[in-house]
Amino acid sequence: MNVVRSGNPSLNDVAAAARVSLATVDRVMNRRKGVKARTVERVLAAAVDLGYLSEEERDLLSAPRPAHIAFLLPMGGNPYLKLLGEKVRDVAETGRRDASPVRCFFIESFNAAAIAAALRLHSKWADGIAFMAIDHPLVREAAEEVSAAGTRLVTIVSDMIHPAREAYVGLDNHAAGRTAAYLLGRFCGSREGSVALVAGSRTYRTHSERELGFLGLLEETYPRLRVVGMREGHDDRNENYRHTLSLIDQNPDLVGIYNVGGSSDGIARALRERGKGDSVVFIGHGLTADTRRFLIEGTMDAVINSDPDQVIARALEQFSTSAPMNAAGLACPPLSMEIIFRENIPLLAK
Structure with a gap:
């Protein structure tokens, strides 16, 4: 709320009467953070005594403001x-x-x-x-x-x-990783082969927790699936694309990919180019325009989402x-x- 007065008294007068700086008066009048409650009351009381504010305006300015x-x-x-x-x-x-x-x-x-x-x-x-x-x-x-x-x-x-x-x-990201492993294992059925993980970066706790959950359940429940390691793509579509091409070329028995992070479009593009869009199980996160398209066309099998x-x-x-x-x-x-x-x-x- 910006308070404007023509003529006297001025904000300088209010500052002098309240024994505070002009900057403090400005913060009070504009309901900015960083002013102690007792200082706010002193400034408003001085403004009313001088006629700079009406009682009604004082009540508006002294009411709790919404948090920024x-x-x-x-x-x-x-x-x-x-x-x-x-x-x-x-x-x-x-x-x-x-x-x-x-x-x-x-x-x-x-x-x-x-x-x-x-x-x-x-x-x-x-x-x-x-x-x-x-x-x-x-x-x-x-x-x-x-x-x-x-x-x-x-x-x-x-x-x-x-x-x-x-x-x-x-999300409970450890549970999300275990869920991804369960889905991937069920989609793979009786097949044996390699499974890869692509993440943004382990510097994000959400990615490391998903990785731990995924690896734990896969080891417990689907020992026929062999994890070939984690690639960090920094949620960059081109990095994810290159990582996926490398994974496909280096692992002819690749049967599944779990994208722990984002930018699934790079992974989907590599799967399509190598003719693996309908044979490699692909689980990822985040329902967006691109993952919707990949689900519909069959390149992705499931998306774990938080609204x-x-x-x-x-x-x-x-x-x-x-x-x-x-x-x-x-x-x-x-x-x-x-x-x-x-x-x-x-x-x-x-």
């Missing part, structure tokens, strides 16, 4: 994260006047220093930050610093185990509480896991 929320997502070619970012920006553009102002920023992927810098930068204005974490000392240190200064932190999609973040919003609308809604719900949920001993349960096949693809929203 930032979403930080990795930039790059991952279609699911692009879709998530688009949906966050839709929320920002269509939000109610009394709802939390929301902004979305894309930062360099797989870069702990970039995430740490972004946390510090946006904590200057944001009351809460939802971000896809890298579990790295630089990120943990930045999280501890901004959390101690009063900015609430929620990890989304990929977690960071640290008390500075109050909740994680996303991006649920991710956003759950994160905003977390910030809407007056205190961190885990401060009261309440856990944020994992999001529901959707298993999408060609025959149950949801209709596109109009």
Whole structure:
């Protein structure tokens, strides 16, 4: 809320009467973060005494303001994260006047220093930050610093185990990996052969947890399937394409691929070029325009999905509480896991 007055008194007069800086008065009048409650009351009382504000305007300015929320997502070619970012920006553009102002920023992927810098930068204005974490000392240190200064932190999609973040919003990724292994094994049937994994990067906890879950169940239940290792494609379609060509050429008995991360289009392109689109079982994550197409044409067999609308809604719900949920001993349960096949693809929203 911007308050404008013609003539006297001025904001300088309010600052002098309240014994604060002009910058502090500006923050109070525009309901920005970083001003103590007692200072806000002193500034507003001075403004009313001087006639700069009416009692009604004072009540509006002293009422709790909606929290300002930032979403930080990795930039790059991952279609699911692009879709998530688009949906966050839709929320920002269509939000109610009394709802939390929301902004979305894309930062360099797989870069702990970039995430740490972004946390510090946006904590200057944001009351809460939802971000896809890298579990790295630089990120943990930045999280501890901004959390101690009063900015609430929620990890989304990929977690960071640290008390500075109050909740994680996303899948149980270990269970997601085991589910992928179960699906792949069932689709392979009685066949024996090699199975490959392609990930964005193990620097994301979500990818390493999916890998562990996948390997564990495959070893327990499908010993006839031999894992030939993990390739990191950094969620880049061209890297994933080259990795897949190499996997096919080096492993003539390849029967399955699990894409732990995103950018499945590179893998699908390589499978089609090598004539393996209908013989290699392909499991991936994230229902987007490209994975829908691959499911329909039969190149992909199943997609494990978490609804991006649920991710956003759950994160905003977390910030809407007056205190961190885990401060009261309440856990944020994992999001529901959707298993999408060609025959149950949801209709596109109009």
